[in-house]
Amino acid sequence: MNMTIDLDKYRHSTAHLLADAVLQLFPGTKLGIGPAIENGFYYDFDRDVPFSDADFESIEAKMRDIVSRDLPFERQVVTREEALALFSSLGQDYKLDLINNLPSDEEITVYRHGDFVDLCLGPHVSSTGELGVFKLISVAGAYWLGDEKNPMLQRIYGAAFATQEQLDEYLKKLEEAKLRDHRILGKQLELFSIDEQVGAGLVYWHPNGATIKREIERFWEDEHLKRGYDLLSTPHIAKSKLWEISGHYGHYKENMYIFPVGNEEYVLKPMNCPMHLQVYKSRIRSYRELPIRFAELGTVYRRERSGTLHGLFRVRGYTCDDAHIFCSFDQVEEEIGALVEFSQYFVRCLGFENLQIELSLMDPAHPEHYIGSPEVWERSQATLRHVLQSKSLEFIEIEGEAAFYGPKIDFQLIDVYGHKQQGSTIQLDFNLPERFDLKYVNSSGGEEYVALLHNAILGSIERFMAAFIENYGGAFPMWVSPVQVALLPITDAQLEFASQIHEELKDSGLRVYLDDRNEKLGFKIREHSKVPYQLVIGKKEVESSCVSVRHRSRGQIGTMTSSEFKSLACEEVQNRVIS
């Protein structure tokens, strides 16, 4: 028996329970759809009065009442006419809409329990008595059939599990996740702020957050230089002409910040690609130079819709870690292979082991949505697939997810909420080389179009840092920690010795904080509980010229000289240990 399918059935049946309860309590409500989802279910309702959290109690009570009546679920096959008649008599317009959109040869089934009837494919549990482990979570707006031109319905989300323990565990996990929320930690640890006075979606990195960001960026630069990339630095604004050539002005205009300067019009860059292409184009390129690998930590600005902003995950100005590789077509496979290795290596070094790899392909039903010939697509997609297979990587293929300009490989990080977060992306581009006329001179002196690869390992440093902060719950790996070592003198009699150690450790490049406040040791330890190492300095330590080393998760490690500690700490930093 497949547990996943079983649980889906359970959740879907619970959704029916919810709809039944709502109809009993609020007659006249129209039903949308109510599927099983990860961790539970939802059901969409059309009702004039908004549901409030206060309604949840009575709805849940009614649902439990239906459970206790142990009503059997009954499947019934009906003709299209019967179905239309049934739901039209019930005034369920959205169901009529669904029926009318079903393929003509589709068998139509309805499921009943008690007086409740719903258009539904099933399957369901056999009786409402089997249900009962659920909790309504939230209500939110959702467009009918996901189209913003359609009316907006009210969606009630619920959690449902096979056992009460699993439900409790899930609810507990939600609570715990709140404590790791990067927006909360960002404030507590003074990592960053977003000031409504100055603009939504614009991030201010405070000293602590800026330190983490700088360390990650240094690592990023080091690793790119090691792999034969040249680092660029390009302007933040450019005349509209550039964006007309790139095509952004036609397709992406509503997301761009555009402003007049004299008689000219400028654009704040939403992407770095055109800039990098300009550098490529600055002179004739020879096949001998290929592959050329350009990379930049470029700050870009995009006018994202107001409702989509979300902490650091979705902002309007961010650092894009952009790389572009210009190569010949027969170098593509090798370059892609290197990019896949690089991406995986990089995010693993930052503590992300759980990756989901997606290969995004064109939609074969709509070749007209894409540029480039079907043969080129076919060959490129096969190349990407072959790279992943040759590395024995598990991946899923998604048709229709490709960009219009080429197929891509995406790496999804899994965050503490279990949500996927976009990580690395590797994209083939059939569009820009032609638009920008990017060529090189081949070995026989002829001109050829260059192949263009886009690669972003982190995508957005800001977005990545949100996931990074949550992944570590604010207790960062030693090498990125804003404070790596906290010095905790027990009384002010040890201040002088502590200051000496402070200087000594600082000189070796460590980020050290001397807590010289007149507070008790326990208080200081608590305050620095996220700092990797806390050095306790009391009377005994001064007398023996030592420090008592305490690690934030391993507890007391022992007493050692400052130079012994220094080499231990520096080694951990140099090796970029991630624990």
Added chain:
RNA sequence: GCCGGCGUAGCUCAGAGGUAGAGCAGCUGAUUCGUAAUCAGCAGGUCGUAGGUUCAAAUCCUAUCGCCGGCUCCA
């Protein structure tokens, strides 16, 4: 952009027509302390912003900005 909820001290929140309150943080003082919260005192707010209703608005209404949960979007 859309639906719903919410904006009160640096932070977390209480107050629900009668003139603003707690804890933590901060400051001052006392305490000199051995591995996750020492005690006391002081100070701190045009209640997001702008209008309106009212004798009186943090509280009711309107608009606006922002935040939260989703939807949509992410050439």
